[in-house]
Amino acid sequence: MNLGIFDRRFKGSDPLPVMVVSMATIDSLIKVPRGLDLLIVGGGLAGLAAARVAAARGADWLLFEGSDTLGGRVGTDLVPDSETGEPFVIDRGFQVLLTSYPELEESGVLSSLPLGRFEPGANVRVTTRSKTRFHRALDVWRRPMSALTFDWRHVFSPGEAMALMRMRRDARNGNIESTRTTRDELVARGFSERALARFFVPFWGGVLLDRELAAPWSFTARLFDAFSRGDAAIPIGGMRALPAALATGLDPDRIVLRTKVQSVGQNHVILDTGARLVSGRVLVATDGDEASRLLPESIPTTRWRATTSCYYASQGPLPAPLDQRLLILDGDGLGPLHHLAPLSSLGPGFAPEGRGLVVASHDGVADPALEPALGAELRAWFPDTTWTLIAVRAIARGLPVIEREPTDFALPMPGLAVAGDHIADRSIDGALRSGRLAAQALFT
Ligand SMILES: Cc1cc2nc3c(=O)[nH]c(=O)nc-3n(C[C@H](O)[C@H](O)[C@H](O)COP(=O)(O)OP(=O)(O)OC[C@H]3O[C@@H](n4cnc5c(N)ncnc54)[C@H](O)[C@@H]3O)c2cc1C
Incomplete structure (x- = not known):
């Protein structure tokens, strides 16, 4: 009887978890x-x-x-560089684990995974008066010194900075009884459309694969709490x-x-x-x-919630601020590129020696035809770097809608x-x- 049995045996050192049943x-x-x-x-x-x-x-x-x-x-492909044959590590859609996830602790596997960790926060790309800047917004509770250098004005008003503090405290205390959607909760907590567009929509839209932020606040708050307690990370070698x-x-x-x-x-x-x-x-x-x-x-x-992730390599190292271990959020919300992750800045092993690797994402839609527009926006953001498309992953079935x-x-x-x-x-x-x-x- 043909049971469709795969003929490779899993070894701990094997990068691909494939197995055989005799x-x-x-x-x-x-x-x-x-x-x-x-x-x-x-x-x-x-x-x-x-x-x-x-x-x-x-x-x-x-x-x-x-x-x-x-x-x-949770899958990864190794895509060889067309010139050297050295592999780029391409996850099947951009995703991260949070080191604070209780189940990772429970399973005991976290300590066995060498991780590339993001800094807590993001670089928010904002254009004001035709001048574009990246505002480095770190979690000030975990990186207190960053409060001195982060120019909050371009992302949050002083009142919104206070609201963010209260929201963090409530999430950490489990005070998340609200039945509102994430968007409605943010509005109820006093965040303006500007704060939503510059930070919450690109950030939480990326996490939830939904820029409408329709997920129940009770779910998003649990994730917010997890983000505040640990690091967003990708295992070296991919998810x-x-x-x-x-x-x-x-x-x-x-x-x-x-x-x-x-x-x-x-x-x-x-x-x-x-x-x-x-x-x-x-x-x-x-x-x-x-x-x-x-x-x-x-x-x-x-x-389902969908997403499209396009992976690009730089000729030479990544340009600033992609050389930081920080997600870049599009705070302008005008183009198809919603967020950009500098994978090769997380550690060695994501890209061949001397090359950089980023993943540019568009949330809500799975469509490989988005690639040319995503690539064009990346090149407009970083015109002095030569970028090569490595892979496109259009994921129609990313996250189930919470109904x-x-x-x-x-x-x-x-x-x-x-x-x-x-x-x-x-x-x-x-x-x-x-x-x-x-x-x-x-x-x-
Ligand atoms: C693009 C993307 C980004 C994400 N981002 C994050 C993130 O940043 N952080 C986070 O925590 N989570 C994220 N997630 C969600 C996370 O990956 C999923 O919640 C999780 O992997 C779901 O695991 P599962 O076992 O429930 O389902 P699945 O991963 O769907 O596993 C189901 C398995 O069942 C198999 N199967 C189906 N039908 C049959 C059948 N009839 N017979 C035998 N086998 C069958 C499938 O082949 C599959 O292997 C993301 C997911 C995607 C796709």
């Missing part, structure tokens, strides 16, 4: 259908977190992943290092790649090969689209759980927590 293992499962303890559908972060719970319990588990790699929406770290230590013979689950029931799954596997517990850890296809009665359909109160996981029927960011918080932390708690619930 044909003998699968054959024995199918020919002698014993009851497995847990079947996991999907090898994204939620599925991996669930597998770690099962492995820690010494359970008999299997994970099926439809694609050829683990990590789901795929996170799923690779989560998979380290898992028995590779229990992870089957390139094998899509066609349907699920209370105590079984049916693979796209037609094979039927029996288990006392089933955990659906797919994206929202697949979860509602597999369980249409229980899981509503997902609407219901997030919950950690769902249990549509006894022994069958659903986990993932379509149900829990729309974040790395939410997906990990959801997978972990769903697996724990199935075992209790």
Whole structure:
């Protein structure tokens, strides 16, 4: 029986988390259908977190992943430089982990990940009276000396600076009971359209992939709190290092790649090969689209937030202020380039020696045809640098729209759980927590 088994074995040192299940293992499962303890559908972060719970319990588990790699929406490609063949590290859409995410602590993988960390804050690009400047806006609580040099006037009024302080305190104290959208909450807290356009829309629009800031404030405030407690970071070598770290230590013979689950029931799954596997517990850890296809009665359909990320290399090192470990926000809001991240400034390993790498993003739309306009704006911002397009990643299914109160996981029927960011918080932390708690619930 062809189960679509991938023929590479995962090693801790392997940059790609790919694995093999021996044909003998699968054959024995199918020919002698014993009851497995847990079947996991999907090898994204939620599925991996669930597998770690099962492995820690010494359970008999299997994970099926439809694609050829683990990590789901957290993925990285190595794109060779056309001249030298040296790789650029290209994530599948710009994303960061926050070192304060409780689940990264819980999983214990954070300490094993060499990280490129952003400075807390941003460089805000603002044009006033036809003069364009980058205003370095660091988190003054964590970088107090920066208060002396940041010219707040171009981004926040003195009253708004105070409101920002109060908002930070409230988020840290968990005082986030508001039922407003993020935009409405910011307006209610006294922020002007100017402050929204210059800071909140490019920053939170980038985090939420939504420049309308329609996400509930309760969610954004939790992220704000996480930003205030830790660093935004990308593992050296790209975001795929996170799923690779989560998979380290898992028995590779229990992870089957390139094998899509066609349907699920209370105590079984049916693979796209037609094979039927029996288990006392089933955990659906797919994206929202697949979860509602597999369980249409229980899981509503997902609407998605999209984004387009274009990666450019500089000939030589990055120009100032891209040489700082700071995100650049477009405070003017006139062009397609919403924010720009200087990846190669985070540390060595993102770009070949002597080259710089940035990712220019446009949130809300997934369309590779945006590239020429994004490239033109980057070249207008930094006309003295020679830029080369390295890759375009148009991500239509970035983050699920929040339409219901997030919950950690769902249990549509006894022994069958659903986990993932379509149900829990729309974040790395939410997906990990959801997978972990769903697996724990199935075992209790
Ligand atoms: C562009 C972008 C930017 C982001 N930015 C951030 C950020 O900065 N910070 C942050 O915290 N989060 C960010 N996120 C969100 C974060 O990446 C996700 O919340 C998280 O990865 C979701 O994990 P998951 O396991 O729930 O789902 P997924 O990653 O979607 O994993 C589901 C897995 O199930 C597999 N699958 C689906 N159907 C089947 C089937 N029938 N059979 C077998 N396998 C199946 C899929 O192939 C996939 O591997 C971003 C996401 C994107 C795309």
